[in-house]
Amino acid sequence: MAKITLVDGINMALGRALADDPDVVLIGEDIGINGGVFRATAGLQQKFGTLRVQDTPLAEGLIAGMAVGMAAQGMKVVAEIQFMGFLYPALDQVANHMARLRNRTRGRITCPVVIRMPHGGGIHAPEHHSESLEVLFCHHAGLRVVCPSTPARAYGLLLAAIREPDPVIFLEPTRLYRMAKQDVSDDGKALPLDQAFVMRAGDDVTIVTWGAMTYETLQAAEQLGQEGINAEVIDLTSLSPIDHDTILDSVAHTGRLVIVHEAARNAGLGAEIAATVAEKALYDLLAPIERVTGYDTVMPYFALERAYIPTVARIVEGVRRTLQG
Amino acid sequence: MAKITLVDGINMALGRALADDPDVVLIGEDIGINGGVFRATAGLQQKFGTLRVQDTPLAEGLIAGMAVGMAAQGMKVVAEIQFMGFLYPALDQVANHMARLRNRTRGRITCPVVIRMPHGGGIHAPEHHSESLEVLFCHHAGLRVVCPSTPARAYGLLLAAIREPDPVIFLEPTRLYRMAKQDVSDDGKALPLDQAFVMRAGDDVTIVTWGAMTYETLQAAEQLGQEGINAEVIDLTSLSPIDHDTILDSVAHTGRLVIVHEAARNAGLGAEIAATVAEKALYDLLAPIERVTGYDTVMPYFALERAYIPTVARIVEGVRRTLQG
């Protein structure tokens, strides 16, 4: 077993899927000889050829649309959108066709497609490279949305996503691509979809987060721990469907809930988590729910991106408010 | 003063805006000689000519994109998207440019654009004609989202939207176009944006809704009234920003909250309302919050659309649950 990064985990899963199943095809921009701008597909075209690891023309709408047609023919398409801000032209195909064809045709035509894309900021990139737009996908029935926060989960969940007979949006935390390091063996084992992971057990407060924010959240939890405040940290991982049971169990135990996400607050996914708890576990709550999120502004150019992304200090403050509440 | 329908109110406001301000231009598909598939622009091209009331080529992305360029030149563009399911190709321009140009250029270039589109189902139309996708816009900073439920508000709020120096998404409840009738005078008076309207006062429970659901909700309130249950009904109207104060005041008074919307429940706008109350008014709540919404499915073809759209009975049940709670 080798210590690998999250992007290595992605690359390993893609290589494994291509080797295991001749119907798996990768499409995207600069994923071929260039190996992707984050190197997620490095070496794969050399190994599997230009048809199975294909550079497309520069058009995200086309990428999603051709994926539908290929998938309808039984190919398992793994498409890459180079940065999350570029997903918009693909959304028509994702929402109006990919998510609907199985239902529309009563199961006759299906869309086993995985759409991978970086998620979130923190790498000093230009505008549109640092967005957190998960909720645009989560609101649409017929899609699964996954966001792993460790190399092992990136590997296991990407394999699961590729093997799933329906479309899966796979969000890769940009600033974790090279940060997180972990022992991961290329054993071809998929991890279960639709499940949240408890990263840290605690009794005093539940913190739900996902993606890169998991790291700031764990740091905040450590800091609070030194003051004797024990936070339970849940990495949501499956953004749609949401594993509400894991959250409700935790809140039943802690009585306090803080939700941390990088996306804008207004109509962000945190709202769905808070709303569900307010519906199903109101009487478990000892204090108002807190959301620590990106602001309701445009993601700023990178000079200020760290002022937008929730910090350890803001998370700690949010937790403190629930403890006073 | 004449009794007019909601679509008449739209038509009257558009005519007034075109007459008042030479910079106002209407663009869209079939809005010219055909007067729009719902007749919202009937007679306007005949009156204002083919340049100011313009049929575009069949491309929603183009409509939004050219609107940006026209608005940057100081024109006030009112664009029509024929049905809400066709908004997706426009979203890249709306989210990445319309909503951002003022901020991106520090106020140098602005986008005074109104994008009108029908919202919701109930008219036995084909697939993609009956969607409720407001949350896709609400999550984006830099946009306002408005959804009037009466002819007078359609008139006054559309005028306000056109006069607003920033982009406004204007959602028109499809099944109310011809249903609601009201005295409205063409006085050129705009109504205030960013405000909710209390449609019915009550002490026992607060029901927040918007668009066409306002009618089923008011019927439910009447029915409950006969049993001595007095529901306060709030027509949110401004979907972004949300007028949280009006909701919080009402909940402080009633202690119970039911949110009714036609859109899918998961990550719908109802979640944001529930989350905000669970944060700011937890201790006012005497019972768990209820959401009565569309299901987390694709909007079905019209044979089943009425099984998807919340009914008076489902709303009444939802209220009852909060009263037991």
Next chain:
Amino acid sequence: MKTVAQFAIAFEQLLGPDGVATAALPPFAKDAAQLVKMYRMMALCRMFDAKAINLQRTGKLGTYAPCTGHEATHVGVGAAMRTEDVLFPVYREYGTQLWRGVTLTEILTYWAGDESGTNFSVPREDFPWCVPIGSQVPHAAGAAMAFKIRGQARCAVAYVGDGGTSQGAFYEALNLAGAQRLPMVFVIVNNGWAISVPASAQTGAETFAQKGIAGGVPGVQVDGNDVIAVRAITEAALDRARRGEGATVIEAITYRLSDHTTADDATRYRPAAQVAAAWKVEPMLRTRAYLESLGFWNESMEAAMRTDHATAIDIAVRAYQERHIPGVEVMFDYLFANPPAGLAEQRDAALHAGPPPQAH
């Protein structure tokens, strides 16, 4: 300045409006069986259209998109395709779909707002009707890509209207087809109108066929009211694609003789004279005249066919009206192969709420 590239667009017509050959005809145009089969299918489309419109007017069907005027294009394309090819229709190309095995009952069921109408028992791989204009074209390119990757000698046929060519999706797929020499055919049905917008306002291009040039794909115009020419041109394009020589754009010039849909009133926006002129060159007349000139058809055969079709349509309508009406649970049962746990709760709630109430 030196010229670096040159292009030409040709127009094909084999039968004039009077049914007299205007050029040398292909072998199949002398084959009674094939000609009669095509004509009969065109007539079925025309008769079915009238029935469907009548059902809609009498509240027995939802909004319907008629095909009257398009029969030659739709049947010509259908006759040119092979079973193993895959069709990506828009919403009014019944002639092609019926030729390939879609049933009248399935068509009616779809327009009744019931998804089960799209679950064709034959042809299983053809795409259903596509409402978001232009969005079906990339699907065809994707299928063609799958054929290429797998080395299958199959073709994808994408329909798009004159209005649909304004969508970026059409062009993006076209550009991919050219770049990758995909085995596909783009059939642009130029019927003069996109609801109320005339083709002349839709684009500044002199022809729709020339749009292919932008993607390095050859384009050709054909008289879309001439079923012989449409079939011949489409067969040639499909052969070319099967030989690995890439895609072709076919512009079929016809006319939408009906309203856009039963929800539309075309008299609002187009002159009666234009419609009257179009009726003079419509496809049924010339096809029948040609068949009769060969002695393959006559009045009694016509009468017999009309009775057959009327019966077939009645049977289909009865099957449609007596079909099983799905319950509310179908909203939930086809979303996922592996439904997320939470969905069951909503499904139960929907079942508890019961069947849909009547619209107010």
Next chain:
Amino acid sequence: MKTVAQFAIAFEQLLGPDGVATAALPPFAKDAAQLVKMYRMMALCRMFDAKAINLQRTGKLGTYAPCTGHEATHVGVGAAMRTEDVLFPVYREYGTQLWRGVTLTEILTYWAGDESGTNFSVPREDFPWCVPIGSQVPHAAGAAMAFKIRGQARCAVAYVGDGGTSQGAFYEALNLAGAQRLPMVFVIVNNGWAISVPASAQTGAETFAQKGIAGGVPGVQVDGNDVIAVRAITEAALDRARRGEGATVIEAITYRLSDHTTADDATRYRPAAQVAAAWKVEPMLRTRAYLESLGFWNESMEAAMRTDHATAIDIAVRAYQERHIPGVEVMFDYLFANPPAGLAEQRDAALHAGPPPQAH
């Protein structure tokens, strides 16, 4: 089959790689002042590029998109435009922007991740850099539509790359420009590459100029390393547009001599030989050779210019480094003319949280 439409694409070059005229030259090509101004601007771009890359390498600037190799195209277009025209750039067309009044300091500020760099003091109506590829082209069409509606004799100039032409947005705007005879010019900068994807893989079209045909817009190819030809062709297109005769597509053939951006490593995907060959035909050499052949330029003028430019760049860099750094409140202060009430609460929270922490 009868031919119904014909098209041709021509290629224009006025100066060969050696700086010797290959065709009759326009009047401005004999005007010392104009030629020297263009050459000096090209040289400024080249020198600024080196400085910006150096600033990025030393951590004083964010990711930067170089323009080396594109100087003739960018300056030629800038010189052809009028002040009242409006530019819709992508992200590397500094030569055009500088010609129109954008400052080196504004360019650096933008690439430092500070929005205030896009608030050009001159030209106020030009659009800022546009990151989502292709999405700027409809903006230009919209501006051109505004000029048409208001009867203004102004033109919109949209840049798009070879890669950008694959986006539907490019084609949708092109189609509108053709349908409405809009006063605009599409400048397709074919520099051979879209990051790692060669132009040959981007499309099956023999030329990018021919993409105009799809919208009924004439297209022409020009040697993008020949500033005289680029300016002449662009002036002709702009005159035509101003005369109300509609849009033109110009394909400027050049080469991206640098990495795509400072975050890219082009050696991964393109052969050194290709780059070396491109250096032999790059724009600076031939322009200088031509100026010298006319006696408009010499070694000492070159040296003096380099000193001037070095000083100008140093001053600009200093101004950049000493500029006011905006506080967190700017995230909130430019979103709306009339900010929603709720935003103030978040603004206060952000101010309370204080300046951004360093990245880990």
